[in-house]
Amino acid sequence: MKEILRTPEQIDYQTIAAWVTDQKSCARWAGPLVPFPFAAEKLPKLLAVKGGSSYCLSDSSNSCIGFGQFWAGKEGAVHIGRIIIAPEARGKGVGRLLCEQLIAKARQSTGSSTVTLRVYRDNHAAHSLYSSLGFFAIESESTSDLLFMSTK
Structure with missing residues (x-):
């Protein structure tokens, strides 16, 4: 299976919308500015970040199995976020x-070598993944719920 990163299409947003099943999962994935419920066709606009880019990871049949974004972060870093994996693909290395x-x-x-992200402290699988990818916690930038992580 050869997965590729590509720009999302409208059908991908319909797929992604089906992965977000309640207000809590919506807020944890997309943040407080994306309402729930939302119309799938409005997701591109709802998820728009100034200067940001959105991508789908697609499988060999070109189906979206993951989604993520990046945008300019603090002090020249690039920030990744809104990462979500298809429920049926979780735990299989897709993340x-x-x-x-x-x-x-x-x-x-x-052109930035530093990448940052935020992860919920109780999302142990994601925290473990990010640590294995070279991210480390910066407590001074974190909250009681969210851990701010960076690469160097």
Whole structure:
């Protein structure tokens, strides 16, 4: 199976919308500015970040199995976020593939070597993945719920 990172199409947003099933999961994934419920066709606008880029990880049949974004971060860093994996693909290495490809694309597009992200402290699988990819916690930038992580 050859996964590729590509620009999302409208059908991908319909797929992604089906992965977000309640207000809590919506807020944890997309943040407080994206309302729930939302119309899938409005997702591109709802998720728009000034200067940001959105990507899908697609499988060999070109189906979206993961989504993530990046945008300019603090002090010349590039920030990745809104990472979500298809429920049926979780625990199979898809998150790692998405993150590796998204980080490479973010660095290539921005010229920044430093990548940052935020992860919920109780999302142990994501925290473990990010740590294994070279991210480390910066407590001074974190909150009681969200851990701010960076690469160097």
